Amino acid sequence: MEKSYKTKQRAAILEYLKQNIDNHITADNIIEYFKKIGSPIGKSTVYRFLDSLVEENTIRKYSGSERGEAACFQYIEDGHECHTHFHMKCSKCGDLIHLDCHDMEELAEHIFKEHKFKLDICKTILYGTCEKCMNN
Amino acid sequence: MEKSYKTKQRAAILEYLKQNIDNHITADNIIEYFKKIGSPIGKSTVYRFLDSLVEENTIRKYSGSERGEAACFQYIEDGHECHTHFHMKCSKCGDLIHLDCHDMEELAEHIFKEHKFKLDICKTILYGTCEKCMNN
DNA sequence: TTGCGTGCAAAGGTTTTGCATGGCA
DNA sequence: TGCCATGCAAAACCTTTGCACGCAA
Numbered sequence: 094m095e096k097s098y099k100t101k102q103r104a105a106i107l108e109y110l111k112q113n114i115d116n117h118i119t120a121d122n123i124i125e126y127f128k129k130i131g132s133p134i135g136k137s138t139v140y141r142f143l144d145s146l147v148e149e150n151t152i153r154k155y156s157g158s159e160r161g162e163a164a165c166f167q168y169i170e171d172g173h174e175c176h177t178h179f180h181m182k183c184s185k186c187g188d189l190i191h192l193d194c195h196d197m198e199e200l201a202e203h204i205f206k207e208h209k210f211k212l213d214i215c216k217t218i219l220y221g222t223c224e225k226c227m228n229n
Numbered sequence: 230m231e232k233s234y235k236t237k238q239r240a241a242i243l244e245y246l247k248q249n250i251d252n253h254i255t256a257d258n259i260i261e262y263f264k265k266i267g268s269p270i271g272k273s274t275v276y277r278f279l280d281s282l283v284e285e286n287t288i289r290k291y292s293g294s295e296r297g298e299a300a301c302f303q304y305i306e307d308g309h310e311c312h313t314h315f316h317m318k319c320s321k322c323g324d325l326i327h328l329d330c331h332d333m334e335e336l337a338e339h340i341f342k343e344h345k346f347k348l349d350i351c352k353t354i355l356y357g358t359c360e361k362c363m364n365n
Numbered sequence: 366t367t368g369c370g371t372g373c374a375a376a377g378g379t380t381t382t383g384c385a386t387g388g389c390a
Numbered sequence: 391t392g393c394c395a396t397g398c399a400a401a402a403c404c405t406t407t408g409c410a411c412g413c414a415a
Contacts, residue, residue: 098369098414120404135372140405142370162292163404181346192344200336208328209360210317216356224345234389234394256380271397276380278395299379 102134103142110152110168117155117165117189153215155180155189165189179214183223190223238270239278246288246304253291253301253325289351291316291325301325315350319359326359 106123120139127134143166146152155165167189179197181190201212242259256275263270279302282288291301315333317326337348 096369096415100370100414102371133372136404137373137406138371181340181344181348183346184349184352190344190346192340192346194344196336196339200332203332204317204328204355204357208317208326208330209363210319210326210328210355210357211363212317212355212357213320216320217354219340219346219348220352221340221346221348227345227347232394236389236395238396269397272379273381273398274396 097145102138105132106134106139106142107146107151107168110146110166114168114170117167119163119165121163155182155218179217179219181219181221181223183226184220185222185226188223188225192219233281238274241268242270242275242278243282243287243304246282246302250304250306253303255299255301257299291318291354315353315355317355317357317359319362320356321358321362324359324361328355 105127109123109126110118120136120143123139123143124134124136143152143154147154147166150169152166152168155167178194179192181192182188183190197214201214204210204212241263245259245262246254256272256279259275259279260270260272279288279290283290283302286305288302288304291303314330315328317328318324319326333350337350340346340348
């Protein structure tokens with residue numbers, strides 16, 4: 094474990110991430126938020142801290158699939174580390190949907206046994222169209 | 230359908246993509262290749278043409294999942310449009326593996342019926358660790 | 366006091382865009 | 391001839407890095 098200090102910026106960023114546990118937010122969201130409330134935080138601070146948080150498994154990172162799309166981050170709830178469920182992202186509205194379904198675990202096992210590939214469920218995002226957007 | 234001209238550059242790029250049907254190549258691969266063989270092609274030409282090819286479903290685009298990773302492109306074989314199989318990418322070695330498995334079609338149907346989400350199999354990449362890398 | 370954290374500016378990489386020129390039909 | 395395609399340079403975009411200064415412990 095490496096040494097690290099508690100600072101105002103780090104506490105604030107972590108708090109923001111916790112409060113947005115149901116959203117997938119970008120580095121820029123964080124930067125803009127703190128600029129708006131009058132206590133701006135430097136880009137590099139944000140990016141570097143997010144990197145550490147990903148490293149120590151406090152947050153999850155989703156790299157964008159579209160051109161130039163920024164990466165998204167999400168706080169990992171205690172005891173809810175999403176090892177057992179996938180995320181589906183709607184290509185149209187960008188919504189992130191949690192797919193809690195036992196079939197998915199079976200799928201991962203099937204792929205491991207039959208296809209010799211160890212799925213990293215956290216990193217994988219299923220793309221498609223959500224119900225709302227299908228009706229539009 | 231929009232008008233379009235046949236040009237040396239476009240024919241050459243398409244030919245290169247066809248010959249690399251088993252690889253996933255980047256825009257830069259194309260640019261470097263044509264520079265190497267002595268008939269360089271401008272960046273913008275490459276990017277713009279790749280965009281059109283994706284648009285008309287002649288090639289498939291995989292956007293990188295890692296930071297700053299370039300997008301990959303792949304020619305779509307006739308009658309082999311990968312609507313029925315997923316792609317798995319090894320997070321360690323970067324290999325792209327085609328997952329031809331009927332279970333996946335059932336999965337897509339299951340998700341559609343039970344979770345009201347229309348999977349876009351082409352766009353989805355399953356991340357994990359391949360057999361080779363598991364043994365290292 | 367030590368050395369990690371911060372933040373600015375600059376650089377990194379991929380991709381896009383503006384614009385004058387080139388070439389297909 | 392009309393219009394799309396090309397290619398250069400510049401810009402846009404997200405992210406990383408260098409470095410001097412600030413601040414936690």
